[in-house]
Amino acid sequence: MTVRTTAPTAATRLLDAFEGVIGIPLPVRVRCWDGSEAGADADLTVVFRNRRAIRRVLWSPNELGFVRAYVSGDLEIDGDIFRLLTLPQLVDRLGKLSLRSPDRRIVLRSLATFLRLAGPGLPPRPPSVEVSRRRGAKHTKARDASSVSHHYDVGNDFYRLFLGPTMVYSCGYWDRQPKSSGDSGTLDDAQIDKLDLICRKLGLGPGMRLLDIGCGWGSMALHAAEKYDVSVVGITLSREQCQWARARVEEAGLTDRIEIRVQDYRDVADGPYDAISSIGMSEHVGASALPGYAAKLFGLLKPEGRLLNHAIASVVAREGGNGNGLIDNYIFPDGEVLPLSRTVDAFERAGLEVRDTEALREHYALTLRAWVDRLRDSWDDAVRLVGGERARTWLLYLAASALGFEEKDRLTIHQVLAVRPSDDGSSGLPRTRSLWLG
Incomplete structure (x- = not known):
């Protein structure tokens, strides 16, 4: 524990308590509501603006308590957020506190300090942006539409701050020489290269018909129509995305070749299509609905038609989420990130033949850091919006x-290429990967 040479203040007592339960010194500075400060003279300061921040952590001593304190503004981070999130064992140890710990006396002493500093009070109300607990079956059409709206219908101008002009909200493909993660041109190039990679994997060409499931703001539809001369139907459950995408299509003069709909994939009935792209959408499908999703896509494809499913995958099963953290309560309600094996199994059981899968884990890390840079650079505009x-x-x-x-052992992302074989077993694919990639 850190050695103190002055009378204990709120900040010194709080830092001592955290270090007691973590079991190691924390390389941060702590500032409290009374102006007191303690800790290493580091470039990272955790600011407890009021006692309520401590109560939030006490009532939810895990990831959710920290999230609520930060999102509400009761706790602030003065410095690099990445440094706080990578502090060794911090959130993990806080979420596993137990009076049966070998250091039981230290845990009890720290807990008593937290209680005294938090002061009396009922559990603080969650921040207004937290998703209320919902009842009933998951992945009904109405509930999925509500979940998608929660995440995507927060303002197109807000998304543009960090997505940039491409308006692509999925993992980029960093095929060119990397520059700094904050270089907007590099991020935009990575997104365009990703769209082009998907088009080539799908074997798109003039006169073909593409269904883009979860079309977002229309970027894939526009790229496929402009560069590969195909006709596209793009579907989304987000009305704000649809409005933006339709405006882009009209501005590009492609209303005769691109149709954007607000529609659930389960309601698409105008197949067959030569190709289907699903980019960052199947995470919303869920384990229980995955077999039906695979069967629906099979039925919408022509024989020898190709499917490209671009989706986050977990290294271990996380079905249904844990219901107790940032993703479930704030970002993707009802989202389920499944192992790659579950997706491949569902596709094969539906009659699709999986021909290729490509992992892009490092690519998504680069993309996300570039989005963080852009959001921080546009922070005042983000708060205003x-x-x-x-x-x-x-x-x-x-x-x-x-x-x-x-x-390496938490999340990954895969592009899975599958085909609907013809009755005679033909896939329609050239024999080698280099040939069908073009």
């Missing part, structure tokens, strides 16, 4: 996600 709570939510989410993809 969506308010402080939501802006802090997105910054925390993007930063934590970047770290999740940088660690």
